[in-house]
Amino acid sequence: MAYDVVVLGSGPGGYVAAIRASQLGFKTAIIEKESLGGICLNWGCIPTKALLKSAQVANDIKHAESYGIEATGTPKFDAIIKRSRGVADKMSKGVQFLMKKNKIDVIMGFGKLTAPGKIEVKDKDGKTQVVEGRHVIIATGGRSRELPTLKQDGKNHRLPRRYVAAAATQKHDRCRQWCYRC
Numbered sequence: 001m002a003y004d005v006v007v008l009g010s011g012p013g014g015y016v017a018a019i020r021a022s023q024l025g026f027k028t029a030i031i032e033k034e035s036l037g038g039i040c041l042n043w044g045c046i047p048t049k050a051l052l053k054s055a056q057v058a059n060d061i062k063h064a065e066s067y068g069i070e071a072t073g074t075p076k077f078d079a080i081i082k083r084s085r086g087v088a089d090k091m092s093k094g095v096q097f098l099m100k101k102n103k104i105d106v107i108m109g110f111g112k113l114t115a116p117g118k119i120e121v122k123d124k125d126g127k128t129q130v131v132e133g134r135h136v137i138i139a140t141g142g143r144s145r146e147l148p149t150l151k152q153d154g155k156n157h158r159l160p161r162r163y164v165a166a167a168a169t170q171k172h173d174r175c176r177q178w179c180y181r182c
Contacts, residue, residue: 001029001105001129001131001132002132002133002134003026003027003028003029003105003131003132003133003134004021004026004027004028004133004134004135005017005018005021005026005027005028005029005133005134005135005136005137006028006029006030006031006119006131006132006133006135006136006137007021007028007029007030007031007136007137007139008031008111008113008119008136008137008138008139008140009030009031009032009038009138009139009140009141010030010031010032010036010037010038010095010106010139011037011038011039011040011041011139011140011141012037012038012040012041013139013141014030014032014038014137014139014140015030015036015037015038015095015098015099017137017139018030018099018102018104018137019098019099019102019104021135021137022102022103022104023102026135028102028103028104028105029104029105029106029107029131029133030099030104030105030106030107031107031108031109031111031119031121031131032106032107032108033108033109033110033111035092036092036095036096036099036106037088037091037092037095038141039141040141041088041091041092041095042088042092043088046087046088046091047084047085047087047088050083050084050087050088051080051081051084054075054080054083054084058073058075061073107121107129107131108123108124109121109122109123109124109129110122111131113136113138114130117132117133117134117136118130118131118132119131119132119133119136
């Protein structure tokens with residue numbers, strides 16, 4: 001199928017780009033391998049914030065007496081996790097609604113650029129289709145990158161000082177460049 005704009009990835013960058021393209025009158029499709037909203041909405045930022053809110057409420061209850069309120073509560077971890085997943089699911093359904101509202105075709109599967117304007121999409125059953133787009137937006141998000149001197153082993157959570165300084169410097173430079181554009 002041919003589109004004016006095809007967006008590869010439906011995270012916060014991808015779904016917003018797809019919506020805007022559609023609003024500008026482009027026939028638009030979005031390709032997502034797992035769940036609409038991407039990693040941020042489904043597994044990263046949003047569920048984490050929901051877990052942090054539960055921790056904040058538990059802490060507030062612990063200190064309620066200092067506000068003149070008598071309250072007790074025991075965290076129920078299964079319920080906390082269920083709430084976090086519910087928040088993420090609700091937001092993913094919200095993205096799904098926005099895709100439908102803006103007449104954006106959602107293509108579920110793993111997309112791979114094979115040629116300019118051509119994306120091969122393999123669905124979970126292994127069937128492939130080729131999606132064509134005059135314009136392709138790659139919004140696949142970011143993954144951590146292994147450094148030659150710092151292998152990812154799932155255990156080492158401390159970075160040597162030089163890496164922290166490099167990361168802070170890069171972040172500062174990006175912020176400064178952005179501020180200069182304002």
